[in-house]
Amino acid sequence: MKKTLGLLALLLLSGCGAGAGHQAGTPLPGPQAEAQTAMPLSYPVRVHNAVSRELRLPEHARGQRCTISIRLRPDGKLASSKIVRGDAPLCAAANAAVQRAQFPPMASATEYALFNAVVLDFVP
Numbered sequence: 078m079k080k081t082l083g084l085l086a087l088l089l090l091s092g093c094g095a096g097a098g099h100q101a102g103t104p105l106p107g108p109q110a111e112a113q114t115a116m117p118l119s120y121p122v123r124v125h126n127a128v129s130r131e132l133r134l135p136e137h138a139r140g141q142r143c144t145i146s147i148r149l150r151p152d153g154k155l156a157s158s159k160i161v162r163g164d165a166p167l168c169a170a171a172n173a174a175v176q177r178a179q180f181p182p183m184a185s186a187t188e189y190a191l192f193n194a195v196v197l198d199f200v201p
Contacts (some may be wrong), residue, residue: 121176128171141201142164143160145196152182160172
């Protein structure tokens with residue numbers, strides 16, 4: 078529960094391109110660049126970036142919500158994903174983004190223990 082709540086705060090996609098000028102079917106603005114910071118990005122931020130790069134919002138996505146549960150392997154490969162709840166158009170786009178995303182490998186057993194199962198909330 079603790080890791081889910083922490084990830085929800087970091088993975089909410091509400092601030093990732095839901096601006097007034099964002100057009101449906103286009104990718105979200107660029108994810109946070111790892112090169113711009115001296116410190117490596119946390120695993121939740123890297124997961125967020127991986128999904129954001131692949132997400133194409135459907136028309137009229139604003140106001141919709143979707144929750145997807147994912148399980149990752151230590152090498153970063155997607156083991157499984159499940160739509161938990163949400164609006165069908167956004168969930169279809171979000172699930173497709175999760176399937177296409179290239180998740181980073183886990184750096185340690187601790188990182189794997191913390192982040193192998195996460196819940197992603199999509200709120201454009």
